[in-house]
Amino acid sequence: MQNTIISVKDLRKTYGSFEAVKGISFDVYEGEIFGLLGPNGAGKSTTLEIIETLRSKTSGAVMVDGLNLDKNADGIKKIIGVQLQTSGYYPGLNLLELIQLFSGLYNRSTDPKALLQLVNLEEKAKNKYKELSGGQKQRFSIATTLINQPKIIFLDEPTTGLDPQARRNLWDLIRDIRSKGTTVIITTHYMDEAEQLCDRIAIMDEGKIIALASPDKMIDDLVATGFERPKQVKAANLEDVFIQLTGKEIREE
Ligand code: ADP
Ligand code: MG
Secondary structure (H helix, E strand, C coil), X not given: CCCEEEXXXXXXXEECCEEEEEEEEEEEECCCEEEEECCCCCCHHHHHHHHCCCCCCCXXXXXXXXXXXXXXXXXXXXXXXXXXXXXXXXXXXEHHHHHHHHHHHHCCCCCHHHHHHHCCCHXXXXXXXXXXXXXXXXXXXXXXXXXXXXXXXXXXXXXXXXXXXXXHHXXXXXXXXXHCCCEEEEECCCHHHHHHHCCEEEEEECCEEEEEECHHHHHHHHHHCCCCCCCCCCCCCHHHHHHHHHCCCCCCC
């Protein structure tokens, strides 16, 4: 039996007269990579930010690791990792100094070098954030979520805009973080990514969850309805060609 680490019950959020989240319920299990998918405007970020205590809810119940959002938002803040707004990355500081600064804000003693090593940025320790490539920026941002040694991290579209190698590199990093016992909640618009990375996914549309299962189960269920791909599937796709031609290793330097 899996332990539930996040439990959301009948969550609603209205902005004025517009209902962005329409009574959703779901559980996230400890140690899983849980994907929240859905078109732009579905309500994914709103849902995540409510659980992260960054946005108020209109109604419903949220429990995070046994803590009730209504009663113990501060307790929840302490055990979760959230990607900070890049505006918090003081331009004058290098990566090492930024991590030291954030550690101080969290009141945690961190080993900044070890953290940069974990996200494969030790060689950029003395660089400024603005000097990083897109993939490096995302890896640094993920490093900042880990400073308070959280039980759960939230990643909202961490791979949007990255090239295929950088995207795969980030998958490895996310798997690595999960293998150390951290629960990961991620949103993405890339279905191949969700299929590769997520143990279970919830698909949201117009404020509702319309499906929740493992990617495998969702695909099997679709096939069971008699669905067939309209075109003969080739043994490789264009992304395979790209990776084959340009190499698997990241090249961002
Ligand atoms: P997603 O992350 O799935 O793209 P969001 O949660 O960002 O969706 O937004 C869900 C809906 O709520 C969208 O229609 C969006 O325009 C609306 N919305 C989000 N934030 C606000 C806000 N602060 N004020 C008013 N409407 C908002
Ligand atoms: Mg969003």
